[in-house]
Amino acid sequence: MQKLTNKEEEVMKILWKLEKAFVKEILAKISGDKPHYNTLSTIVRNLEEKKYVGYEAFGNTHRYYPIVTKEDYRKTFVNSTIADYYDNSYKSLVSFFAKEEKISIEELKEIIQLIEKKK
Numbered sequence: 001m002q003k004l005t006n007k008e009e010e011v012m013k014i015l016w017k018l019e020k021a022f023v024k025e026i027l028a029k030i031s032g033d034k035p036h037y038n039t040l041s042t043i044v045r046n047l048e049e050k051k052y053v054g055y056e057a058f059g060n061t062h063r064y065y066p067i068v069t070k071e072d073y074r075k076t077f078v079n080s081t082i083a084d085y086y087d088n089s090y091k092s093l094v095s096f097f098a099k100e101e102k103i104s105i106e107e108l109k110e111i112i113q114l115i116e117k118k119k
Contacts, residue, residue, distance in 0.1 A: 001076050011040070014029045015065065020064070048064070052066065
């Protein structure tokens with residue numbers, strides 16, 4: 001599975017929410033600076049080439065839908081991020097968030113409870 005660009009990820013997040021959409025519907029959901037319709041259409045076609053989206057044809061237009069689930073994408077790239085930046089250590093990852101004050105003690109306790117339930 002190829003890593004997506006930031007713009008491709010933005011489009012995929014919209015498609016995961018909408019489930020099926022035409023390019024004009026995706027364009028309507030983009031916040032901030034909107035790309036030109038043709039630019040967005042190219043991004044969607046790139047996602048199709050990368051096997052992230054499929055489409056249904058309606059004459060000359062296509063309605064796109066995700067082939068790769070958000071969960072599958074997240075698993076693949078969270079695991080590679082942990083491998084690349086935290087030496088395959090989830091402990092290092094959690095420690096990073098604790099040091100940066102991005103995770104509270106309550107959230108850490110919840111994580112511990114989840115781990116203990118799995119045992």
